[in-house]
Amino acid sequence: MPRTAFFVSDRTGITSEMLGHTLLTQFEDVKFHRVTLPFVDTPEKAQEAVQKIREQARLDQCRPLVFCTMVDEALRTAFQIDEAFTLNFFEAFIGPLEQELSRKSSHTVGKSHGITNFEEYKTRIDAVNYAMIHDDGVMPRDLNEADIILIGVSRAAKTPTCLYLALQYGIKAANYPLTPEDFGQHTLPRLLLPYRNKLFGLTIDPVRLAQIREERKPGSKYAALDNCQFEVNEAEALMRHVGVPYLASTTRSIEELATTIMHQAGLTRRNY
Amino acid sequence: MPRTAFFVSDRTGITSEMLGHTLLTQFEDVKFHRVTLPFVDTPEKAQEAVQKIREQARLDQCRPLVFCTMVDEALRTAFQIDEAFTLNFFEAFIGPLEQELSRKSSHTVGKSHGITNFEEYKTRIDAVNYAMIHDDGVMPRDLNEADIILIGVSRAAKTPTCLYLALQYGIKAANYPLTPEDFGQHTLPRLLLPYRNKLFGLTIDPVRLAQIREERKPGSKYAALDNCQFEVNEAEALMRHVGVPYLASTTRSIEELATTIMHQAGLTRRNY
Structure with missing residues (x-):
């Protein structure tokens, strides 16, 4: 049975998919069932997404992997559930980077694939x-x-x-x-x-x-x-x-x- | 003066650029000078790349940010130098993922943007x-x-x-x-x-x-x-x-x- 991997994002899901994909290709003998959940940008949509993940966990009888690139802290903590194994991209890196740059990040959604100019x-x-x-x-x-x-x-x-x-x-x-x-x-x-x-x-x-x-x-x-x-x-x-x-x-x-x-x-x- | 950001990769640099870019767009008031160093897949090329980073640090009088997506542990530790602030994507996530999947990762270079089939x-x-x-x-x-x-x-x-x-x-x-x-x-x-x-x-x-x-x-x-x-x-x-x-x-x-x-x-x- 393939292991389910969710790519969750507040925007396009492109970064999340790439991050997850890069890591998953390092496990060649595991089959993954990949699901992208893009545009999760409200608490309601986060709850819907979490619901999907819980259902999948029940179906698979194994906890799904969840790759999160949500900028908003409140939204991403919604995915810290026992039924899933969640890796949070921003959580891991934005703190150290804020410290190095001596400033707070803007926490703005949708910057990376929006129109810049x-x-x-x-x-x-x-x-x-x-x-x-x-x-x-x-x-x-x-x-x-x-x-x-x-x-x-x-x-x-x-x-x-x-x-x-x-x-x-x-x-x-x-x-x-x-x-x-x-x-x-x-x-x-x-x-x-x-x-x-x-x-x-x-x-x-x-x-x-x-x-x-x-x-x-x-x-x-x-x-x-x-x-x-x-x-x-x-x-x-x-x-x-x-x-x-x-x-x-x-x-x-x-x-x-x-x-x-x-x-x-x-x-x-x-x-x- | 812009802060220099290096995207270092053992392959195309696409993942490294995207992950770095996603983080940097959260700091709107900082100007970044971006340099991609792709195909760093031997200790010699790693040393060359480290040399470039050191030179940039001297020029900028400020340590560059280095976003690394090297699969090989020996290659990526070469970038853990005092003159740079280095974030390693694999280091952060591959360990927890190995544990969750109960197996070692293959540590194979160039999986994510190679031809799969x-x-x-x-x-x-x-x-x-x-x-x-x-x-x-x-x-x-x-x-x-x-x-x-x-x-x-x-x-x-x-x-x-x-x-x-x-x-x-x-x-x-x-x-x-x-x-x-x-x-x-x-x-x-x-x-x-x-x-x-x-x-x-x-x-x-x-x-x-x-x-x-x-x-x-x-x-x-x-x-x-x-x-x-x-x-x-x-x-x-x-x-x-x-x-x-x-x-x-x-x-x-x-x-x-x-x-x-x-x-x-x-x-x-x-x-x-």
Whole structure:
């Protein structure tokens, strides 16, 4: 029977889920049933949530884990019940931090994922628009605005990585697919030559690539393993030849790809 | 002088940044200078990072805050130095959790943002593709696959919200812009009628909308305040009339919009 884990928050639940998830992945042999309870911002909603936790404890005959990121002390103490094992994020850290900074925290709900200012918001939205417009080799005039241009064979995870860079970091990321027409001449597609220093490659294991492409175009040459092997070999050879750094997306999540690229390309986030 | 905050991680730094950010936003009157040090996964890299922190302490003449999410105990103890104020997330919670679960944690690096399994990965990538293909009223045949369809006037934040839903939660989100042609008849655009129960609206303060549109098409009728007021009024009237729930994006971040929609529409995430 899986152990139930609740992520309780006075706002979106994003921080609570991430904190809990980070800890739970350290216990690989336990199966967890995860429930997020967001927007618990009144004593009434706290009581409702506590009720759910109690019911689950009865059902499971085992006390649920509760990861709390409530700012309000009164709300979070409601979750200190015998029927649950509760970890309080703010309780653990805000006290020592208040002492170090010699001031009281503001105890304001919903700060961490709220809109901080319009400029930051605009940066991010602009970056998302940029990624949408400059996807898959569509290159209108303002390619020199790009912070980074991802290249690689079709289905190497360029698009989601660009979108993640835009949404999370406000980075303007374009992407350009390397296709069989680009191979053989051992030089970059002409369109990319002026932006050599902005290029970053994504590659992928050909077997995985064939599997991904097969789902999209079953039985096609595009998806055939030997074609995938050819394309990946040529793309990697080209990137090595012209000195474009590259990463394999095979065993990396979108988050890892994005942060590794930021790190290796020396980019700094545009928003917090 | 801003206080420096380091986010140190053995992997992407995403968890460390988020947890640190959540705490720091509770101190509104302190200015922070934020530095992320990701991929600190060897004793040598830990020493390098500690060196950077020491230098910053000298520069600032004030000890930096250090938010650590290192799984490895030896690596994280390297950051327990007098010149810094260090908060260790794993240290605080993993012990109590090990006790509650009656087992040792695996101490494996890079679990929380690594690829967990191919199915989950596919769900997410498929959702991103879906959002890309079904953006801005482009509606090929498989609209009944959508988990949710966002409607609203142009520039109400539909696209980034759809992308966030896809990337973070694996939710298939389409979006459809309400334009002046859709107003006046007090009924939904014909294309949307079969999917009434999947609709969710986004609206926005007309003044903010005019500001956003003005940046894109300066001096246009599209951006004029009276036109924005007209469109927003009509769109809201339509959504109320046909009973589509809606949210204002004016003071909400993309994260808040996405999680609020998930919550109100009763959607569950497809991936962790």
